[in-house]
Amino acid sequence: MINFLNLWNISWNEYHKYSLSFSQYIKTNKELVKLINFQEWQIIIDLACWTWLTTLEILKQNSDIKKIYAIDFSNNMLDIAKKMIKSKKVEFICSDVKNIDKFINEKADIIVCNSAFWQFDDKNLIINKIHSLLKNGWKFIFNLNQQFFDFWYEENYQKILIDEIFNEIKSKWYNITSWLLKNKLKIDEIKDIFKKQWFILIDHKIINFWKKTLKEFIEFFKIPATATFFENIPKKEQNIILKNVYNKLKNKFEINNNQWIYFIFSK
Numbered sequence: 001m002i003n004f005l006n007l008w009n010i011s012w013n014e015y016h017k018y019s020l021s022f023s024q025y026i027k028t029n030k031e032l033v034k035l036i037n038f039q040e041w042q043i044i045i046d047l048a049c050w051t052w053l054t055t056l057e058i059l060k061q062n063s064d065i066k067k068i069y070a071i072d073f074s075n076n077m078l079d080i081a082k083k084m085i086k087s088k089k090v091e092f093i094c095s096d097v098k099n100i101d102k103f104i105n106e107k108a109d110i111i112v113c114n115s116a117f118w119q120f121d122d123k124n125l126i127i128n129k130i131h132s133l134l135k136n137g138w139k140f141i142f143n144l145n146q147q148f149f150d151f152w153y154e155e156n157y158q159k160i161l162i163d164e165i166f167n168e169i170k171s172k173w174y175n176i177t178s179w180l181l182k183n184k185l186k187i188d189e190i191k192d193i194f195k196k197q198w199f200i201l202i203d204h205k206i207i208n209f210w211k212k213t214l215k216e217f218i219e220f221f222k223i224p225a226t227a228t229f230f231e232n233i234p235k236k237e238q239n240i241i242l243k244n245v246y247n248k249l250k251n252k253f254e255i256n257n258n259q260w261i262y263f264i265f266s267k
Helices: 004-009 012-021 024-036 053-060 075-084 097-102 123-133 157-171 187-195 214-218 236-251
Strands: 041-045 068-070 090-094 106-115 134-145 200-208 259-266
Touching: 004 012, 004 053, 004 075, 012 024, 012 214, 024 053, 024 134, 024 236, 024 259, 041 053, 053 123, 068 075, 075 090, 090 106, 097 123, 106 123, 106 200, 123 134, 123 187, 187 200, 187 259, 214 236
Parallel strands: 041 068, 041 106, 068 090, 106 134
Antiparallel strands: 134 259, 200 259
């Protein structure tokens, strides 16, 4: 089983550089926060907050918010978040999602999670924890991108890129698993998981962020936690593989279908 905690503890620097250099997570967070119907008295939980983006966007949209709990299981990621966000309204908590109820002693109005739901191994348990922390009638908002949700379109440029990476890995005699591509979720599966924990699907929204350059993808896969297929391959070899893939695809590769789906569930 993939140890995401270890991977994120060594990914903080690459992830932080990526989030500053490319707009993907800035855009996805803005869309996520747009779905919050802000009120000054609200308590919000930012689940798997990473280094800063969602929490900071919430503060930008409503600086009068009562409180934000910014939660991540990586101390290294939280150290960056604490440097980027200076607000007494934010409480940073280092915890696995499975244990968040041990650190928060009040109910939240909104819980958000940007681009992390796919990493939750025991989704039933975690959704149960989220349910226990939400006030009745309030919302959990999260998203998934095309790696982890079945959008049912024919031309998946992201799969083309990953297949090319896998071919390069195999050519160097490394063993790999296609875990990344076998865990796509469908809307009925998601609805069923949440229904079992007494959640109702209020809305879902598909957003296409359109073009994404090959360079942006290559830099994304230099982050250990977002390229789990590299886990047992030396860094030097990883860089050679990604360079070879870039050279093969640079004149014939352009992402025009960078889709994400956003879900709003109510307790």
